[in-house]
Amino acid sequence: MTSIQLNIQEQTGRLDKVMNECLPAYSRSQIQQWLKEGLVFDDQTKQALKANYKVKEPMSITIQLPEPKELTLIPENIPLEILYEDADVAVVNKPQGMVVHPSAGHPQGTLVNALLYHLKDLSTINDVIRPGIVHRIDKDTSGLLMIAKNDFAHEKLAEQLKEKTSLRKYVALVHGVIPHDKGTITAPIGRSKQDRKKQAVVEEGKHAVTHFTVLERFNDFTLIELKLETGRTHQIRVHMQYIGYPLAGDPVYGPRKTLKGNGQFLHAQTLGFTHPTTGEWMEFTTPLPTIFTQTLADLRKTV
DSSP: OOEEEEEEOSOOEEHHHHHHHHOTTSOHHHHHHHHHTTOEEETTTOOBOOTTOEEOSOEEEEEEOOOOOOOOOOOOOOOOEEEEEOSSEEEEEEOTTOOSSOOSSOSSSSHHHHHHHHOSOOOOTTOTTOTTBSSOOOTTOEEEEEEESSHHHHHHHHHHHHHTOSEEEEEEEEESOOOSSEEEEEOOEEEOSSOTTSEEEOTTSBOOEEEEEEEEEOSSEEEEEEEESSOOTTHHHHHHHHTTOOBTTOTTTSOSSOOOSSSOOEEEEEEEEEOTTTOOEEEEEOOOOHHHHHHHHHHHTTO
């Protein structure tokens, strides 16, 4: 059995949150699972620690990693647009409507199933159902994702996300006409107190920052470009709803009467990162999906 040694120096608070900060290469759900299974030990007392254990001072812990589960995911010959691939990384353009990784509600037909078919190698660092997945976008959000093909690349790419040195730009169509040309939304995001299935701006939420620039205005809508400084769940959708300009087509955070489509009009258009092996800056851009461009063309006719 392998293990991870973690020396906690400055961080304080709940152990699960501290571990999430100190181990960016591992998902929050993976860390929670280790704690739930009693695999995290205090090096001094040798006692298993729980998620709500309060870290008050520097301490050392050991995570006893279980043996890797045999991968049972099925590779599927799903069409996939691969913009770039080498021995370490790949960049793919996820279509709207595709779930990133399998779950109880989506056991197949996901991006991971497609990756297993099209790519020879994928990192194994982010648990059995997320091979290669460094970051995610929502099912109904289209656009670019970086994929790690080995664990070294995964760690390096995850570090860039944590340190905010990678580049992620989105294009979105929102309800309402935004009067100012640029803006920055700084508001903490956490689980909604009214609906546990949704995220919301809450006082005790995680720090979240979104920058936006207006690209085009219509009678009742605005086309904007957004740059993420942090990567919280549903960040763009929650932040734009919070300031009164929810995404068009958003079935969760938007109004009921909206533009016809297959979900929110949100596209991860630009992705940039430093190559984990060569150190070269790499930047990719992909066009808006057809339904997005056709909707914009229709809106321009009404101006």
